[in-house]
Amino acid sequence: MGILNIDFPARPTPATYRIAENEIHDNSALCPGEESGDPPLSGVGVLIVNADRDRVEDNVISTNRPARSIPLHGGVVLIDLVGRAPSNNTITSNELIRNRPNVVYDGSGHGNDFTRNHCVPTC
Numbered sequence: 001m002g003i004l005n006i007d008f009p010a011r012p013t014p015a016t017y018r019i020a021e022n023e024i025h026d027n028s029a030l031c032p033g034e035e036s037g038d039p040p041l042s043g044v045g046v047l048i049v050n051a052d053r054d055r056v057e058d059n060v061i062s063t064n065r066p067a068r069s070i071p072l073h074g075g076v077v078l079i080d081l082v083g084r085a086p087s088n089n090t091i092t093s094n095e096l097i098r099n100r101p102n103v104v105y106d107g108s109g110h111g112n113d114f115t116r117n118h119c120v121p122t123c
Contacts, residue, residue, distance in 0.1 A: 001031070002025075002044065002045045002061070003019055003022070003046045004047045004049075005017055005048050005049070006095030007049065007050045007052065007084075007116070008048040008050070009050065009083070009084045010070035010115045017055070019055065019056045019057075020056075020101055021094070022062070023097040024046060024061045024063035025045075025096055026064070027042075027045060028042060028066065030042040037117070039071065039072055041072060042063050042067040042070055042073060042076045043064045043070075043074070043078055043099075043100060044064060044072065045064040045074070045076060045099060046075070046077070046087075047072075048076075048077065048079075048086060048089060049080070049086070050080050050081065050085070050086055052089070052099075053087075053088045053122070054088045056089070057091075057094065059091050059094045060097070060123065061075040061094055061096070061107065062095070062096070063098050064100070071073050073104070074100070074101050074104035075096045075102045075103060076096065076103050076104070077104040079105070080108040082108065085108035086112060087110050088109075088110070088111040089109075089113070090099045092113060092116045092117065093117065094112045094117045095116070095117075095118050096119040096120070102117075102120075103117070103119070103123050
């Protein structure tokens with residue numbers, strides 16, 4: 001995994017992060033996870049879980065591919081894992097190149113913006 005931001009629901013004052021101007025590539029090693037806890041991870045460039053108002057911009061995110069078939073992987077992944085949907089995040093002006101897939105969004109939350117990204121082959 002390249003960059004991870006998890007906003008846990010118990011935090012009284014969640015922070016807002018700007019993830020910008022990075023080269024995030026070739027994250028394909030496998031973290032097997034735990035039977036009773038964390039899921040296996042591999043092939044993730046940027047993972048944002050339950051965050052609000054984060055900005056992911058002006059990054060080059062490339063060739064992040066999972067080591068094996070697992071449910072959670074992609075160049076940029078925006079999801080809800082704890083029942084508090086991510087909202088008002090901006091993922092913009094990134095180069096997303098040959099990730100598998102380039103963007104994963106579970107559709108939860110509101111106001112999440114995925115504009116002006118350049119994706120090869122597609123977003």
